[in-house]
Amino acid sequence: DTAVSQTPKYLVTQMGNDKSIKCEQNLGHDTMYWYKQDSKKFLKIMFSYNNKELIINETVPNRFSPKSPDKAHLNLHINSLELGDSAVYFCASSQEVGSGGFSYEQYFGPGTRLTVT
Amino acid sequence: RKEVEQDPGPFNVPEGATVAFNCTYSNSASQSFFWYRQDCRKEPKLLMSVYSSGNEDGRFTAQLNRASQYISLLIRDSKLSDSATYLCVKDTGRRALTFGSGTRLQVQP
Numbered sequence: 001d002t003a004v005s006q007t008p009k010y011l012v013t014q015m016g017n018d019k020s021i022k023c024e025q026n027l028g029h030d031t032m033y034w035y036k037q038d039s040k041k042f043l044k045i046m047f048s049y050n051n052k053e054l055i056i057n058e059t060v061p062n063r064f065s066p067k068s069p070d071k072a073h074l075n076l077h078i079n080s081l082e083l084g085d086s087a088v089y090f091c092a093s094s095q096e097v098g099s100g101g102f103s104y105e106q107y108f109g110p111g112t113r114l115t116v117t
Numbered sequence: 118r119k120e121v122e123q124d125p126g127p128f129n130v131p132e133g134a135t136v137a138f139n140c141t142y143s144n145s146a147s148q149s150f151f152w153y154r155q156d157c158r159k160e161p162k163l164l165m166s167v168y169s170s171g172n173e174d175g176r177f178t179a180q181l182n183r184a185s186q187y188i189s190l191l192i193r194d195s196k197l198s199d200s201a202t203y204l205c206v207k208d209t210g211r212r213a214l215t216f217g218s219g220t221r222l223q224v225q226p
Binding site for chain 2: 033035040041042043044045048056090105106108109110111
């Protein structure tokens, strides 16, 4: 079974459209993330959710809205897509270990390659 | 200045060679450091954590130098399967990681 899954794997769409990417993890982790990897391969955190609560929201345009219906899911909705949104989007999850400590091993999904034309 | 800086490479080495990557970081408050590996068109995967005392996992050795704010990864007896991009990573202290842009390694037969 895939630990962290994302759908779709490829997404090609036109500027101005609205699209969603779904992420699910079956590891029982309490924290989920969205990262963006641009054409220069630079991987950058966008959002982080812990137990369905938003804890990190980096300087991401408000066209991007994460939604966490439960601990196992973190979806990403993007409004009014722009050319610069073309990138690979990775979902990841991790589990807190101990009291206040973190297991930093983040498990990544296979990525969603978004192309905006 | 980027929080984590790496030489992008590529490092082209023959099989069996020893290769070392360095990475420098800013923000000395970071507590935890890691090396991740990313194969072409695949997701990143944790290779190993990095401790001040140094740690070894088979052919891989990682070292952290807090005084100079750099991290190193040494790969001995390189295999073809080691060809990948190696990402230097530090924690942000907010349950998230900051990734370097990666160093590409190509091991040649």
